[in-house]
Amino acid sequence: MCDLSTELLDWYDLHARAMPWRTPPAEKQAGVRPDPYRIWLSEVMLQQTTVAAVTEYFNRFTKRWPTVSALAAADDADVMGEWAGLGYYARARNLLKCARAIVADHGGIFPADHAALLKLPGIGPYTAAAISSIAFDLRHVVVDGNVERVMARLYNVHTPLPAAKPELTTLAEALTPNSRPGDYAQAVMDLGATLCTPKSPACGICPWRMPCLARQAGTAQDLPKKTPKKPKPVRHGTVYLARRSDGAWLLETRPDKGLLGGMLGWPGSDWVDVADNRPAGMPPIEAQWSPLAGEVRHTFTHFHLILTVLHADTDNTPTQGTFVPREAFRPSDLPTVFRKAFDLIANPPH
DNA sequence: CAACCGTGGGA
DNA sequence: TTCCCAAGGTT
Numbered sequence: 001m002c003d004l005s006t007e008l009l010d011w012y013d014l015h016a017r018a019m020p021w022r023t024p025p026a027e028k029q030a031g032v033r034p035d036p037y038r039i040w041l042s043e044v045m046l047q048q049t050t051v052a053a054v055t056e057y058f059n060r061f062t063k064r065w066p067t068v069s070a071l072a073a074a075d076d077a078d079v080m081g082e083w084a085g086l087g088y089y090a091r092a093r094n095l096l097k098c099a100r101a102i103v104a105d106h107g108g109i110f111p112a113d114h115a116a117l118l119k120l121p122g123i124g125p126y127t128a129a130a131i132s133s134i135a136f137d138l139r140h141v142v143v144d145g146n147v148e149r150v151m152a153r154l155y156n157v158h159t160p161l162p163a164a165k166p167e168l169t170t171l172a173e174a175l176t177p178n179s180r181p182g183d184y185a186q187a188v189m190d191l192g193a194t195l196c197t198p199k200s201p202a203c204g205i206c207p208w209r210m211p212c213l214a215r216q217a218g219t220a221q222d223l224p225k226k227t228p229k230k231p232k233p234v235r236h237g238t239v240y241l242a243r244r245s246d247g248a249w250l251l252e253t254r255p256d257k258g259l260l261g262g263m264l265g266w267p268g269s270d271w272v273d274v275a276d277n278r279p280a281g282m283p284p285i286e287a288q289w290s291p292l293a294g295e296v297r298h299t300f301t302h303f304h305l306i307l308t309v310l311h312a313d314t315d316n317t318p319t320q321g322t323f324v325p326r327e328a329f330r331p332s333d334l335p336t337v338f339r340k341a342f343d344l345i346a347n348p349p350h
Numbered sequence: 351c352a353a354c355c356g357t358g359g360g361a
Numbered sequence: 362t363t364c365c366c367a368a369g370g371t372t
Binding site for chain 3: 047048049052054094122123124145147185186189192193198199
């Protein structure tokens with residue numbers, strides 16, 4: 001009755017954060033069941049992404065596609081466009097694959113089965129456990145960055161990540177209660193997100209301040225240890241913004257594989273590590289190109305990019321890409337790096 | 351197992 | 362400015 005999980009659940013009952021996809025603990029205990037579609041969608045969006053960034057995307061997605069069946073029936077380009085700006089675009093491609101698999105293979109109903117969930121595209125160990133526990137109250141243990149940090153501190157584990165993950169997973173599993181596993185999973189993550197934060201943890205008001213070994217040892221601030229990251233190289237490239245006299249823009253849908261796969265973008269050169277003689281590639285259409293003032297600087301997961309932006313007005317026939325009518329072009333459909341290139345025209349630097 | 355895969359906010 | 366990091370998955 002006074003074990004660690006009970007103390008944390010008591011804290012969660014008082015301090016649970018409100019989120020559009022979350023069923024508050026009081027409602028849940030009154031019998032309200034979470035919608036597995038909304039739990040799945042939110043969990044995929046939350047992969048490596050902050051709650052603040054996800055919230056507006058989640059609200060737009062669920063308004064436009066209220067059910068997994070509606071999402072499964074959507075056009076690929078609409079889903080990719082709606083995801084634009086959120087990053088990690090393989091998630092959006094797998095989101096559609098998963099929605100269509102749910103309809104085709106599971107009758108449009110998410111399976112209340114951890115092993116079955118794990119087989120679906122874009123659902124890995126974390127997300128399968130999150131859906132199992134949060135949506136279906138099955139006893140599965142989520143291990144995300146929050147859980148890793150909280151466990152490393154609670155048990156004063158100094159092994160660096162990612163090597164420490166198996167050990168931290170074992171510790172997290174041992175703590176998980178048989179009752180309310182879904183609320184418990186969310187409670188540990190809320191604790192990590194609000195009190196047991198990476199920097200300056202609020203140990204003084206933490207429900208686990210007494211049993212926490214790292215707080216006793218004075219090492220909480222320094223945990224978890226992480227293996228150092230590799231430096232990001234700088235790459236260079238060129239993009240071509242061609243405008244037809246009727247206002248249409250020349251764009252292309254990128255191939256499904258690789259960086260920004262499946263997304264709308266400007267035609268351009270490869271992005272290479274050579275600092276001087278910047279790659280120009282082959283223009284996608286014959287025109288009189290002129291460089292825009294300024295350049296696009298953007299940082300991806302594993303490299304920095306500096307992009308030269310060329311612009312031309314032309315009514316020639318493109319050898320690459322497709323003209324998108326002015327009224328059909330939404331800059332918000334572009335991933336951020338390409339929206340920045342468009343911004344050089346729409347809002348020129350002073 | 352390590353590399354690849356985005357973005358924006360905060361320190 | 363630069364670095365870190367956020368409810369990871371796939372290959």
